[in-house]
Amino acid sequence: MARDRRQTTAGRSVLTVLTAFGVLAGAALAGAAPAGAVPLGRRVAPGVTYRQFDIEEAAGRAHAHLLTVDLNNPHVRLDLLYPGSVAARATVSNLADSAGAVAGVNGDFFNISETQHPGVEATGATVGPAIAGGQVLKAAVPKAQRFGPSLPPGTTTTDVLGVGTDGRARLDRLTLSGSVGTPEGEFPLKGLNQYALPQNSVGAFTSRWGSVSRERATCGTDTDRAGACSEDTYEVKVRGGEVVSASDTPGSGSIPADTTVLVGREQGAQQLRQLSAGDEVTVTHDLVAATAKVPYRFAIGGYPVLRGGRPLSGLDDNTSAVRTVVGFADDGHRMLLLALDGAAAYRTGMTIAEEADLMDGLGASDAFNLDGGGSSEMVTRDTGAGSVTVRNHPSGGSERPVPNGIGVFSS
Structure with a gap:
């Protein structure tokens, strides 16, 4: 019965997405997108496309920003954005510009505060494993020490989304x-x-x-x-x-x-x-x-919400929030990076269950949830521009410094 309800939700979201694609083809929805937002389906770089659209969910209307990345394109790659050390933070726009990325989203959950241990410095470091440029940066913290919402049943802090040396994206687990x-x-x-x-x-x-x-x-x-x-x-x-x-x-x-x-x-x-x-x-x-037979060029922590076209069991269907999620299709060769808008009109966001349904409806076979709320952010660079532009409204009113993200690079 629960599966039937998710199928209905997915169908509704996809229909709204298609309708929104038509509405936004000429221009951004009035008042919906921040200054500098680009029209639907605009090419960021060869193999990289950005679009935005509305979604009707149980808590209300959400506004999504979506990057589609063709990993079959030899000039396109994904890698970790990070400020040069694990225990440091910077805004997604600064991370992308410093690395020369043409687009990017925020990444893993992290040790943002230490109110429970007065006098102890919060590190700013992420929960899960991280690999950048083929180099191991860190391993996962114990599950009970995780920051962020509760994990879905059967998932762990060692879960990652990564891209191997074969250029294919996977969901996997990386243990120390x-x-x-x-x-x-x-x-x-x-x-x-x-x-x-x-x-x-x-x-x-x-x-x-x-x-x-x-x-x-x-x-x-x-x-x-x-x-x-x-x-x-x-x-x-x-x-x-x-x-x-x-x-x-x-x-x-x-x-x-x-x-x-x-x-x-x-x-x-x-x-x-x-x-x-x-x-x-x-x-x-x-x-x-746990599964990959090739080394990873890039890997980031979070948790899976969709595997093989099926939402994981036990996903939260009650708590709506602004979210960031990434997924892949075509046997790991086409990436979908999605961040919700945090403007007041859309701040209700969506639940994790709705997020999985949306990614399924957009054609992803697998999807992976990243940090959300005030961390959710997407940036892209206009053709010929020397820096990226923030495409969504961060829900906190300004960019939040984060420890890592996913960068899209074009040669």
């Missing part, structure tokens, strides 16, 4: 595989540039982390993000394969490219206390894909 080798033996590495570590574990921080304090990594528990910060912590700096310093508390500041900082909590802290200056230490880490 790593170890720390010491004179006393080897133990597993349980974190890589993460704002939260599992209890009783050791995590690694590299130059990709940035200069933000590493203290947040030892706060919360495996069942409660608001759990107290650990009172048993230890930090070791490893340079050139040797221990060079140690501290009882996690530190801050930029990490040199030749240095790895190991942070331990509880049992992990006790393991690190066995090390002394001059001890040889080997740290290895990588992200392992």
Whole structure:
């Protein structure tokens, strides 16, 4: 019965989309789009098209901004937008302009505040794994430490949308595989540039982390993000394969490219206390894909809402919000990047269930939800322009700095 209701919703959304395509073919809907919005179906670059349209959903009318990207075009690619370090933030427009992207949307959920741990600095780092330009940036935080709405049943913080070296988009899971080798033996590495570590574990921080304090990594528990910060912590700096310093508390500041900082909590802290200056230490880490047989050039965290043309079971059908979602069709060779408008007239947005139905109706076989609300944003560059233009109204009234996004690049 629930599936029948979703099919009806999808049909209604698609009909409204087609109608809106006709209305908007000549000009943007009066008062609906921000200054500089482009007409329906305008080419951003070869293989990249931008359009906008209205959708009627249960909570009211929403306005969508859609990028269609042809990954079969050899001059088009997707990659991660990020400000040069994991624990840093910038607006989507700045991220896109700095990277030379012709278009982009915001990305993963992130550690935006620390009201539950007074005095502890929010890192700004994302929840899920991240790969940029084929290089691993970070792994996923424990599920209980996730920021954002509740995950649908069967999903996890390791879920990603990525594009492989074969140029094909996929939904996958990326889990950390790593170890720390010491004179006393080897133990597993349980974190890589993460704002939260599992209890009783050791995590690694590299130059990709940035200069933000590493203290947040030892706060919360495996069942409660608001759990107290650990009172048993230890930090070791490893340079050139040797221990060079140690501290009882996690530190801050930029990490040199030749240095790895190991942070331990509880049992992990006790393991690190066995090390002394001059001890040889080997740290290895990588992200392992659950399904892909080719390396990923790009991957970003979030959670799936549509697989093989079917919405996931248990999707929220009650809470409407401004949202960002990406999907793909044609066996992963055609991308759909969609951000809702946050203008007052459209701020009710849509539910996650409606989002999945909409992407299904637009032809996506698979879809992946990203951060929404005040983070939802889409930018594109006009032909000949030196910078991008924000195409939707951010619901907070201005662009929110975010830790990452998806960039569309054209050669």
